[in-house]
Amino acid sequence: MREKERTIANKDAELVSSCKKGNIDAFEVLVKKYQKSMLNTAYRMVGNYEDACEIVQDAFFSAYKSIKNFKEKASISTWLSAIVINLSRNHLKQMKIQRNREAFSIDAPVLTDEGKINVEPGSNELSVLEKLEKKDVQQKVQGCINSLHNEFKEVLVLRDIQGFSYDEISDMLKMPEGTVKSRLSRARYALKDCLKKVTGEL
């Protein structure tokens, strides 16, 4: 098993070094090899298949452009995943900004005399959960992941879905392992609470 891993790593290293020499076909091999796991990472992060596809394309594109910066110490899959996570984060930020803008424009009359916005976040969340109750388990779980804070989402996706080691995750996210552990713990509890609400029973 370990030997197999090593040969994979060697093969990847070979591919990467020929990519660095400008071999596009070698990069295509890498794309074919890793597109699925990258797509799943992105999909779990943003919760939308089309957006995930866009993110993966962008990720591979920027990976190709910056492949010369890739250091062989890390594995190519962690490197690519880090790019995907970064792009997903940006995407989520943009979505949030967009949603806020829309909220402001649509709900403009809701502004009260004090100038506060009369929108109850709780009611919104509830309706999301209500919607989720009608969907199948897969969608419920994804819906709950979507509801997580981004910093929890990424550790959960990387650890519990993609199965990266704590070491690798702390490298990717550039944070100490302790932080990864505590965030993961909180992410799991938050997910548990959400799933309990959505499914009723675990």
Next chain:
Amino acid sequence: MDCHNIQEMLSSYIEGIISPEESKLIDEHLSACSKCKEALYDLKKTLEYVQNLKDVEPPEWLTQKVMTRIRSETEPRKGILQKLFYPLYIKLPIEAVAVVLIAVTALYIFKTIQPEIKPAKAPSEHKVVIARSPESFRDDKAIPKEKIASPLARNDKNELISQKVPEAPSPVAKQVEIKPSAGALAKEEARPEVLGRAPKAKSLAETKGEILSFTIHVRDVDNAIKEIEESLMQHGAEIVKIEHQDEKDLITAKIDSKKLKQFISKLKDIGEVKEKDMDLGSMEGYIEIRIEIVRK
């Protein structure tokens, strides 16, 4: 250890990544605390849910799309940029060169036109030429034969004469002729063009009615006629007729006004010339001249 602390560690406990001591502590707590036990169960269940998530399959076009984008945007990107700016690489220098060329040409034309205005409006110069001493004409005498070949050379000579005049007519004059300065040559180069352009036909008609008359007194009429004829030919003149009258011979010819001065000076070598007061400078194109040859 309270439930809160225990539950914080459960996440790591599930994965078995805590120390044996901590693990033992948690085991002990769990056996006594149903709340924490439930939490552990829920957590395990949650993890199960997450890990049971089915992978989504990438669309078939994904690789192709990624690669097309990389191929078209990384390597051929230079090509696209080159296509966009390639003409500019050529255009800009060409435009720059063209601008410089136009400027230089304009300057050149301006410079060549300017001196032409002077001889046309300075009749005094010609009078000086006419009044030269015979000595310097002798020097001229030999030259026309050599220089008549090209109009450039003739013009050149014209210039030289006017250059020479202000100086004292002395043997030095000859040297001036032999070594025409490059500047003078260059200036004269454009001269036939400028002068010869429009005025020719027009002034021909204008000056046709005007006939310049000379009277030349010579000892040997026949010889003088020959010499005059020769000189006329040398100056590119067209002999209209040669008449023989009682006391005089009459030569009528058409001559380029530009060569008139030279011709007159030549004429003076042949004999004693009497000319009516006339403004040679104001004439252009071909002029009809009549030379009366009278025996002394």
